[in-house]
Amino acid sequence: MPDAPFVSSAFLRTLVAHAQGCGLPVERLVQQAGIARAWLEDQHEIPALAVEQLLYAFEAAGAGRSFGCELVPGMATSSLQGLNILLDSATTVRASLECFIRYLPLVTNCVQVSLEEAGCTAVLHLRRYRHQPHYYMLDAAVLSLVRNIARRAGKPPAQMFSQVSLTRLQAAGDCLQGWGVATVEGPWPSLHLVPHALDLPLPGANPFLHQRMLRQCQGTTLADERKDSLQLARHWLAAGDQPIERIAERLGYRQPSNFIRAFRKQFGVTPKQFRLAGALAL
Template structure:
């Protein structure tokens, strides 16, 4: 199945996103708004493509998960996390086996990480590579939080859910992808790199991990443990020039998305209450309200005052 949508569907969605404030009820001012978590459209397509290879119907999965086709076109689009979780749950309900998540790994490595693997491969050391991973993972998904901890002579890479533990299919895919890629970057077998891996309940990756010589233990979330000295080992694909070039690109994109997200938050505050524009600018980190007004006008084509008057 080709992931295409009709012109009518696209136009309806486009009108909704353009005029979203018209459908937003007015609430009393809130101090903050929890940002919506998401996964990349590329990862969602990877799930669907693997489901189709496993004999599941893409159309049925999309319908039952409530995912619109327009969310899956192009690179860099975001799919709300709860819809991706529902998609994985529907895969399970429609007959996907326990190893479904483990089998997603190849697709993730080639399509889902949106060039992040090139940045991680070209870093000088594993420490630098993992620093980039924890910094830029939120550009691919902010539904999973990655944290590198150094304790008791070990480096531990934790994967936790932003709000709740993700579906075990997704956790298996993430765990095995990290184990394989970190080992590949160091040029060593997984059993030589990792001291152990903790898995969350229901995860099915234990069989593969034990098969390559890695000790597996139960945990509340996936956690990869390796000797602390491994962090300073050079990577076999280190390329300083390439790494710096890609790093600048990722940093620029991250800054652009951060600014865009903050302006979306401003639009919410302008809609939901009567806070002064100067106060909104201050809360978003602008030292001068005029800078906020210029950024808002550049993003949306009108000033904050005009936006508020048009509600």
């Protein structure tokens, strides 16, 4: 069956620290959401629905509409668990975004991120996975992406993004417009890059560091790397918006049949059977 939605304990710690700074009764609200305090201490995969309950509790307890926007500094420092180092050290914006899309499911699978290209333009989509995240989480994700992508390219956000689509409840519009980025309403958050943005080199590119971080993300052995790749395949199959052949290609399989055999050996079902089982469970 498809993996349950989760977020990292690092992101939960960011939420709790900010809520404490806002004067919210964090201890009581964390307990009400069914979140064990031990989950805050080490590296854990926290059930996304429990985090959603906590965010709604924060909102009911008086957290303002901009609560998610205010999470951005914490997102940049700890929530991605070192993933930012990998993204910063890539050679181009395209390479950085490809790493982000590939390895974000190791940190959280609450959103399905995809890059849509048309000619010289590109759009980064953040679609829901199993359920729509609270708008606090979406605001934090959108503003962090806009700020960090622009920072990596060494340009202000207005020179990297032509517009950003936001869902109806999101509050990130004022911040984005303050950065000179136009906003429109859409069914999910979408970041529209300016023409040729993907080809821009990153001033902080460091091939040695990048390869080191890649090895850390992929694991130290070929067997570990294949296992991680198949776990990513489960996430992409559950999201349901990519053909199986495309997933096989993204994971480095030259022939889809090789991917199907590896997947069946690991999980006991074919990718198609796994996807159908997930669809029936929704």
